[in-house]
Amino acid sequence: MPHSSPAETQTRWAARSPSVIDGALGLVVDHLAFFPSIPAQIRWAATTTLLSSLLSLVLFSAVAAVISGRRGRRTAVGFFHPYTNDGGGGERVLWCFVRAMQEEKPDLDCAVFTVDDASPQSLAARGPLSILLSRCTLVYYTIFSWLYGSVGSCAHLAMANSSWTRSHIDCLWKIPQLTKRVHRHPPRDTSSLQRMLPLGKPVRSPVIISVAQFRPEKAHSPRLEAFAHAVGILDQDMPRPKLQFFRGIVEETSVVSGAANVADFFPALRRLGWHGPERKLAWLQRTRDALIGEFIKRHRFRRRRSGSNGEAAVAIGNGDKGRATVIDVMLSLQESDPGTYTDVTIKGLIAEILAAGIDTSAVTMERAMCLLLIHPEVLHAARAELDAKIGQGRMAEEDIPNLPFLNFIINETLRLYPAVPLLMPHESSQDCTVGGYDVPHGTMLLANAWAIHRDPNTWDKPQEFKPERFQCEGGKEEAGLRMLPFGSGRRKCPGESLAMRVIGLALVTLIHCSSGRSFRGRR
Numbered sequence: 001m002p003h004s005s006p007a008e009t010q011t012r013w014a015a016r017s018p019s020v021i022d023g024a025l026g027l028v029v030d031h032l033a034f035f036p037s038i039p040a041q042i043r044w045a046a047t048t049t050l051l052s053s054l055l056s057l058v059l060f061s062a063v064a065a066v067i068s069g070r071r072g073r074r075t076a077v078g079f080f081h082p083y084t085n086d087g088g089g090g091e092r093v094l095w096c097f098v099r100a101m102q103e104e105k106p107d108l109d110c111a112v113f114t115v116d117d118a119s120p121q122s123l124a125a126r127g128p129l130s131i132l133l134s135r136c137t138l139v140y141y142t143i144f145s146w147l148y149g150s151v152g153s154c155a156h157l158a159m160a161n162s163s164w165t166r167s168h169i170d171c172l173w174k175i176p177q178l179t180k181r182v183h184r185h186p187p188r189d190t191s192s193l194q195r196m197l198p199l200g201k202p203v204r205s206p207v208i209i210s211v212a213q214f215r216p217e218k219a220h221s222p223r224l225e226a227f228a229h230a231v232g233i234l235d236q237d238m239p240r241p242k243l244q245f246f247r248g249i250v251e252e253t254s255v256v257s258g259a260a261n262v263a264d265f266f267p268a269l270r271r272l273g274w275h276g277p278e279r280k281l282a283w284l285q286r287t288r289d290a291l292i293g294e295f296i297k298r299h300r301f302r303r304r305r306s307g308s309n310g311e312a313a314v315a316i317g318n319g320d321k322g323r324a325t326v327i328d329v330m331l332s333l334q335e336s337d338p339g340t341y342t343d344v345t346i347k348g349l350i351a352e353i354l355a356a357g358i359d360t361s362a363v364t365m366e367r368a369m370c371l372l373l374i375h376p377e378v379l380h381a382a383r384a385e386l387d388a389k390i391g392q393g394r395m396a397e398e399d400i401p402n403l404p405f406l407n408f409i410i411n412e413t414l415r416l417y418p419a420v421p422l423l424m425p426h427e428s429s430q431d432c433t434v435g436g437y438d439v440p441h442g443t444m445l446l447a448n449a450w451a452i453h454r455d456p457n458t459w460d461k462p463q464e465f466k467p468e469r470f471q472c473e474g475g476k477e478e479a480g481l482r483m484l485p486f487g488s489g490r491r492k493c494p495g496e497s498l499a500m501r502v503i504g505l506a507l508v509t510l511i512h513c514s515s516g517r518s519f520r521g522r523r
């Protein structure tokens with residue numbers, strides 16, 4: 001066999017195949033060509049064998065690495081749960097489940113995919129303490145679902161706003177023929193539902209437990225529409241069913257926010273999962289926000305439908321021309337200044353008015369009326385003032401400031417029964433000394449308005465109801481810090497003048513209507 005020179009071999013290889021592998025083979029063969037004693041075919045075979053062995057080795061190592069990597073890899077399970085902060089049943093089931101899986105299969109990685117601001121630490125802290133507790137929770141849920149199903153199965157009508165809700169109602173309540181689906185988004189069609197309402201038939205004592213699913217923050221509009229329709233078709237002489245909803249939230253909020261939180265005294269309890277009233281408060285706040293959001297949506301929808309804008313739109317209340325609601329006013333301000341009056345701001349303002357203004361004003365009216373009824377001479381004097389300054393059959397808001405005695409009555413009521421007896425908790429911003437007591441920075445401070453208003457050192461006969469004392473003392477302003485039913489300083493109640501007007505208006509109406517009968521000595 002003739003020996004070929006390196007140059008010849010190179011040319012032959014290059015002519016045969018221009019690929020990279022061929023090029024590499026050609027290079028090796030070129031080097032082997034320096035051993036002219038070895039025949040070219042043997043050199044070629046040896047080279048091919050060597051390179052293919054090397055290639056197989058590389059491939060084998062790669063496959064082995066992938067297989068061993070897969071073997072060593074931990075299995076992961078993902079949970080898709082959009083909101084983990086809701087604190088509702090769904091979230092609790094999720095935590096129980098995650099915890100139970102971690103206990104049973106420690107090698108399993110659990111990943112929770114959520115869109116809220118939860119961190120891995122906060123998520124981990126929310127799980128139940130142990131597998132035992134998880135099981136207890138599951139038992140609790142089993143019993144709860146059974147009870148929930150038994151109560152639900154008695155419903156005359158159930159309505160669901162999603163297929164998910166419908167299927168869970170079907171599964172637990174087992175009344176598919178009585179379960180109706182309504183659309184979640186406007187325009188909602190509740191007509192089929194309204195035709196179905198069994199309350200149209202004479203029922204002796206209609207009781208509406210709920211016409212929505214048991215989480216009240218959801219789907220208020222259809223619920224309220226259905227309720228309004230139900231009430232509308234009842235006979236006049238039937239007892240009126242009540243849907244106590246917002247009022248319930250306000251009341252519950254004031255009870256829960258006033259309750260002591262054990263975790264404030266034993267912070268370690270937080271680490272053990274104890275959050276006391278915080279979760280309840282968060283839930284109440286979300287419920288309230290959802291309801292106010294719904295009010296805003298409805299007002300906006302009405303305004304758009306009536307085609308009003310700007311100033312004119314203010315005059316559109318609940319269909320009442322000339323009577324704008326606070327939300328109407330705010331929505332019209334939003335049109336002119338959207339940056340300031342965002343939906344969140346409007347919601348916050350409405351929530352403040354409702355939460356801070358309802359109970360305080362209502363309780364003061366109630367007490368003022370009670371005091372008037374057990375002090376007929378004061379009621380008589382109040383009526384004489386009204387007759388002299390306003391007369392019967394007329395009452396305008398502007399008249400309130402011109403009724404000094406009426407304002408004395410309200411002030412004296414607030415003195416004896418301040419609606420917020422300990423004001424709101426404040427915190428000292430620096431070390432200070434008050435009345436000889438050292439108050440360190442960061443101390444929670446409660447001002448006892450009740451005790452201040454009844455201090456015998458500063459008030460004459462403090463336990464007695466004497467509205468005229470404010471006349472002698474030059475009104476509430478002159479009483480200074482002896483009289484602080486609305487607090488003092490820059491965190492003073494901003495609703496004071498509104499409250500005085502609203503309470504005044506209500507009292508004037510009640511005094512006008514009262515028969516003048518004395519309730520003295522009766523409880």
Ligand code: HEM
Pocket residue numbers: 352353356357358360361364418419420423424425485486487488490491492493494495496498499
């Ligand atoms: C008789 C009726 C009312 C009474 C006795 C009352 C009393 C109070 C008191 C004692 C405070 C705490 C002040 C402080 O921290 O020193 C307060 C705060 C507040 N009140 Fe009133 N209030 C009444 C009506 C209203 C009304 C009708 C509104 C709203 C329309 C309202 C809105 C507020 C708000 C928003 C705060 C919080 C102020 C802040 O923290 O800066 N209040 N109120």
